[in-house]
Amino acid sequence: MTIIERLQQHKDLEPHKMALIVDDIQYTYGELYDAILSVGINNTSRIVNLTQSKKTLNTKILLIQELSFVEQLTQWLGALHKGNIPMVCHNEMDTAYVDELARVIAYEGVPPLADFGVLTSGTTGQPKPLWRREISWRDFFDIQNDIFHTNKDTKIFLQGSFSFTGVSNMVIASLWAGGTVVTTSSLRPSRWMQLIEEYNVDHIYALPTKLRLLVRHCKSKLSSIKYIIAGSQVLDRQLMEQLQHICPDMEFILYYGASELNYITYCTGKEWLAREGTVGRPFPTVKIAENDNVIYVTTNYRIEGIPNTYTVNDCGYIDSDG
Known part of the structure; x- marks a missing residue:
């Protein structure tokens, strides 16, 4: 079951159940699902067209630049529903950086099975795009x-x-x-x-x-x-x-x-x-190993383009209790 199908199931079973409260605005599961279906690509989003795609030649990368949490969420889910590949930009990213990000993505492309993108926090430099399958x-x-x-x-x-x-x-x-x-x-x-x-x-x-x-x-x-x-x-x-x-x-x-x-x-x-x-x-389901104090992680729930066993170069050790 996909994320969208799961939300539809919640809407069908409990349409009046509260899903999201943002300050004084409340959204039931019925209202949230309807908002997802009605989402269009607006002028605050940067579109990056892909020439090669796992779905159709019309699949788009959608760089969502909304500052509103509700808009970020519904546009992300709406893009997934329509078969596009969404990525929400950090609020502090300026137009020049979004333009550069779009250029990099257009040049490098995305992995063939990617469903959405995420950005690193940028604490060690400029935020970088990573790509995920929904099942991850x-x-x-x-x-x-x-x-x-x-x-x-x-x-x-x-x-x-x-x-x-x-x-x-x-x-x-x-x-x-x-x-x-x-x-x-x-x-x-x-x-x-x-x-x-x-x-x-x-x-x-x-x-x-x-x-x-x-x-x-x-x-x-x-x-x-x-x-x-x-x-x-x-x-x-x-x-x-x-x-x-x-x-x-x-x-x-x-x-x-x-x-x-x-x-x-x-x-x-x-x-x-x-x-x-x-x-x-x-x-x-996650497995940990240590080699020369570097931690290696084996997991199926990882970004695209890295091996089953991977390290982000964090250091540590495994004690006697595991």
Whole structure:
């Protein structure tokens, strides 16, 4: 079942179930699916035509330059539905860089099985395009949702552009499960807390930098939060203890991943505190090996154009417990 077919199934079974809340605007699964079907290519998107394609000669790369989260999401899904290949540009990318990105893509082409593109964050230079098949996310959703305790009753809060792989993956995985995504364009932690309390949110997905902002500005308990999902590499004990104080019923789920490889390992907050610095154990179906302190990952859920076993040159070791 494709992502679009799954959303159609949710629409058919529970059309009035809340799918997406963006500030004060709410979208049911019925409304979200109808919005996807009605999406057209507008003048904020840059079209890169491909001369060779796995589908038709008319397949287009769609560089989505919308700043609105709803538009980013619906245009991305709408392009998938129409058989085009979408990629959401980061909000801060200027016209000159988008032009250069389009030129590079037109010159290099895309892998023959690619369904969509993602951009690296750009923390080590200019953002670079990576290409994925839909199944590289879709077939892992049930695995990650089980680890993250995400299901049809989940209400997850996150904040950020759909262009960032972690955000887009978590949003689509939550919709795949039939849950509710709550987000905002606001950078104010007070607004985040207002939405969390108003909609009785039970999951938070956030980078540690945003969790630190939440801690700094939170003056009351967020008692509805059951899980906080975050990257494990840049957390610290003080932040985890502060978050546990304001979310007393919360369990941490910490992960390590890479844009090229999807999710790799995970652990709970208690496990991290017991063995500070660990990135946990591999996700089901993912295999880890170490050679000269370099970590190699074997997974089917990777970008196009790299081998089954791959390294992003992260260093580490495997302890006696694996």
